[in-house]
Structure formats: structure tokens, C-alpha cells
Amino acid sequence: MQEPNIIKNILRIGTRGSQLALAQAHEVKNRLISAHKNLSENMIEIVVMSTRGDRILDRPLAEIGGKGLFTEEIEAALIKGDIDIAVHSLKDMPTNLPDGLELACYLEREDVRDAFISSKASSLKDLPAGAIIGSASLRRQAQTLTLRPDVSVITFRGNVQSRLKKLDENIVDATFLAMAGLNRLGLKDDRVHPMDSDDFLPAVAQGAISIEIASHNSHARELIAPLNHPETEYCVKAERAMLKILDGSCRTPIAGLATFEEGVLTLRGKISLPDGSETHSHTATGHVPETLGTTVGQFLRDQAGKDFFEKLTALS
Secondary structure, X not given: OOOOOOOOOOEEEEEEOOHHXXXXXXXXXXXXXXXOOOOOHHHEEEEEEOOHHHHOOOOOHHHHOOHHHHOHHHHHHHHHOOOOEEEEEHHHOOOOOXXXXXXXXXXXXXXXXXXXXXXXXXXXXXXXXXXXEEOOOHHHHHHHHHHOOOOEEEXXXXXXXXXXXXXXXXXXXXXXXXXXXXXXXXXXXXXXXXXXXXXXXXXXXXXXXXXXXXXXXXXXXXXXXXXXXXXXXXXXXXXXXXXXXXXXXXXXXXXXXXXXXXXXEEEXXXXXXXXXXXXXXXXEEEOOHHHHXXXXXXXXXXXXXXXXXXXXXXXX
């Protein structure tokens, strides 16, 4: 069957400028070229954009606005038409998008696990008491302190390379990164130890790349359609529906992972206090992603109760 002629002019891909973000943008570019025989390398431009989240590195995300800090400038460019598509790490995306924008494609998910990174121990449980762990993620902080209340956790932001450098400089004894990011960068390091997701539940949509478009841009929608991975789409939609019910932001330690097998979705969710002193978990199955996510999110809200969210607000 002949491919429809849907290639027009230059396709502009908006992305953040970190090494990982660029690797993801180039992955999308390469997949587009593979999917469309009449699309060549010089017909795709990668537009690098700086976001507020990239520029402010001396404070926790929760203090300066949360996840939207990594998307605002890129989404503004989409709305203005300065770019045609935007490539995001889905775990950085707010659950509510600006009017006129939508997530229209989900690439096949990478490794969902977190990596424990240390030259002093091969796992979190093997760290000595009093060890210092660096992490900017409240989810990782909370799960760490639940498992190891005898260690200290300090805020630790920056890209993959800067975090590894701080580890080299012995600023901390250990840190965490997403296995997906390490794999996409091709980083091999003896200090990297994948963590079982049963013990350390990942962030919602961890390992997934999403492509955002302006809803009216049918040309972009057609171009990216062959890149979509339905199983990934089902799973992350369930996870993000749960996140939305829980008012998920960088101020809320929420973890979630959905799996899809033989037509059935299974979603595990977890919500914690930042100090790890209280945790609530729930697992359910279903067929409709948004319905399943909403059900699990509401169960966790009911299970945790009003007191939990009042404590969460006080600790934020």
C-alpha cells in the first residue's frame, strides 16, 4: 500500500536541552524517518528550548512550581506554532494540559525501574546507618525513609551527569536515577544497581516518552501516529488518571505502575508522607485505563483519609 503524502516542509521538534532530552528528541526523529520513506533527515529540525525548571537548580521543585516548570515554555511555542511537536519525559508532565494541546503519541516504554547508585553499597538496604542519600524526588525520599529511617536524605537536583559528578565528589553516599534515562544515554557504570519495582515503586509514567501537539495540527497527528505503542498508552493513561485524582504534583509523594497482560490492566498505586512515616497502597485490575486509574486514586484518597492530606499540607 502506498504511503500517503503527509510530509510538508520542515517538521520542528521542541525539546529541553539536557543530554537526555536531546537523546529522546533524536530517538523520535529517527523513528519518524524510519516510519516515513518520504521524510529525510534535513526535513526535521530539533529546536532546543530552556525551561524554568532547567534554569533554577538551587531549590526543590515543590518550592518553585512543580512539574509545569519543565513544560511551560515548550507548550507556549506549540500554541504559537513555533514548533510542530514537543517531546517530553511523560513523568515530568502535569495531568492538566493547556487548552488546545494534547498528548497524541506514546513511544514504547523503557525500563520502568529506579536505579540505586553508589560505590559504597550495592543496594539501599546495604548502606550503613547514617548514610547520606541525595534525591530531589519526594517519592524517592519517602520510599527511602520508609525502608531506611536510619539514613539521611538531602535535596539533590541536576541532570544525570551533574548528579554522577556530585557522587564522585562524595557530596552524598548514594543517589537514584531512572534506569530509562541511563539506558537512553548508553551509560554503563558499576555503581548502577536496578531496584525491583515491587520494593521501590516508580514514578507515574516513568520510562515513557510522550509527544505533545496542538489539537488542530492534523498534519503532526498523522506523522506521529505510526510511533504510538498502544500497550504503553493504556498503562500510562491509567497511572496518570490515578495521579490526577490524587492531585499529583512535585509536592506529593505518589508512585504508580500499571502492567497490561492478556487484555487486563493491573495498577499498583502508593501514596506516602514525605518523611516516610505513613504509606498507603492499593492494587486493582480493569479494562478501561481512565476508569481503573480513577478507582485506584479514589481508594487511596479514602484509605488515607483527611488527616493524611492535612499532614501532607503541613509538611509541604
